[in-house]
Amino acid sequence: MPSHTPQTAPVADPAGLHAAVLDWFAQHARDLPWRDPDCPPWGVLVSEIMLQQTPVVRVLPRWRAWMERWPTPADLAAAPTADVLTAWDRLGYPRRALRLQEAARAVVERHGGGVPADPVALRALPGVGEYTAAAVSSFAFGIPETVVDTNVRRVFARAVGGTALPPKALTRAEMRLAGALMPADPDDANRWNAAVMELGALVCTARSPACERCPLLERCAWVAAGSPAPQIAPKGQAWAGTDRQVRGAVMAALRADGRLPPDAVRERAAAVGRLGAHAPTDEQWERCVAGLVRDGLAVADDDGALRFP
DNA sequence: AATACGGGGAG
DNA sequence: CTCCCAGTATT
Known part of the structure; x- marks a missing residue:
């Protein structure tokens, strides 16, 4: 084994871990419209852009209106930008709306109007980063890319790492761990991506996790360590007057x-x-x-x- | 590696 | 009033 190859301590029972999370997801997954099997890849892309730093509950109504008004990338590509910015409403970070329209135009010009499945092609679209490219590939096209968002990072930091919170910035070690934990079966892997995110969003939350409802309670390294508090208190982001x-x-x-x-x-x-x-x-x-x-x-x-x- | 970039609802 | 949310682009 080359010495430069970083190692990840194996999880004790990956199959049991997968089963616990996937079973929980089968019972508790929210019925979100972009998870509907009939939702087109365009709908998944729109949802992922809107969900960048914006909670699900606030995205839902905007997403429905958006998809009704601009059902395809070509529709958004042809829209007046002023309409796009107005429809974005108060979702925040309005440059995302600009990027989404730019992405729609790129899809029309480079991919014949269809959202690409290839994560590399997705990553090349405006506003699409590492996370979003993997998410669209996995959720819209069933390509088992490793999806790592803030929820996944927190769940693994606790359940596997034994710490209250993940590092400030996404590390190579986190990506390596997430990749190593992917189920071998592609369908399981895609459901796993959504399931771990959902667990982080509904149970293993940042502020006050509902450990009593967690399917990983018995195998969580953080709980085993006595649920220690975060090492450093995160610095609050300024708002008023900025x-x-x-x-x-x-x-x-x-x-x-x-x-x-x-x-x-x-x-x-x-x-x-x-x-x-x-x-x-x-x-x-x-x-x-x-x-x-x-x-x-x-x-x-x-x-x-x-x-x- | 740091910083800029919205906005709102829960604790 | 602080914290956090399915991150990305730029420096």
Whole structure:
């Protein structure tokens, strides 16, 4: 064995682990529309982009409306970008909406309008990273790629690693472990991907895990170690007064009004965006508006009015 | 390896 | 009021 090949301590009973999680999933899986066997790969791709950093409950209504309005990549590719940004509503990170439309156009141009199954081709689409490429391959096409999201990382960190939380950034060791734990049978492997994610979302949650309902309670390394608290308290992300809040306020005003004359931008953003007491300085306003324009989320007309592209 | 990037609901 | 959510792109 080459010394540069990193080793992963084998799990005691992988077959038992697989059976426990897959059985639990068969009983407790949520009935999500993008899991319907009739859901097209396009629907899976849309769901995965929307679900990047946004909880399922908030995505559900937006996804349904989106799929009804733009049932195929070609439909979204042909839509006015302003409509796309408006329909994105308050899902957050609106650049994802931009990337999704760019991805739809790439699908039309490079793949004849059909979402590709190959993870490499998927990874080349705008807004599609390592996770999303694997997820679409596995969930939409039954290709057993190793899917590792924040839920999977947490479940394995606890059940196998014995720690309360995974490292800050995804490590090679985590990917290696996740790959080693994939069931050999392709169908099992694809269900396993969804099942571990679901376990992390419903039972092995970040804040207060429901260990009494966990199918892995008897074999969880973290529980065996006495469920030790996290080593380091995560640093909370700032919000009030940040550029992100101001940018979000401008986007909310654009969704509401469609077009903002230069003398009305700040007032409307403060009102619609609910900035409250956090009145931005002139400098911050300029920086945020310029940033939105640079990102392609807004354009400035000759008279200085702001609108969607 | 760090940082930027939304928004809302639960604890 | 803090934390967290089916991450990605850029520096």
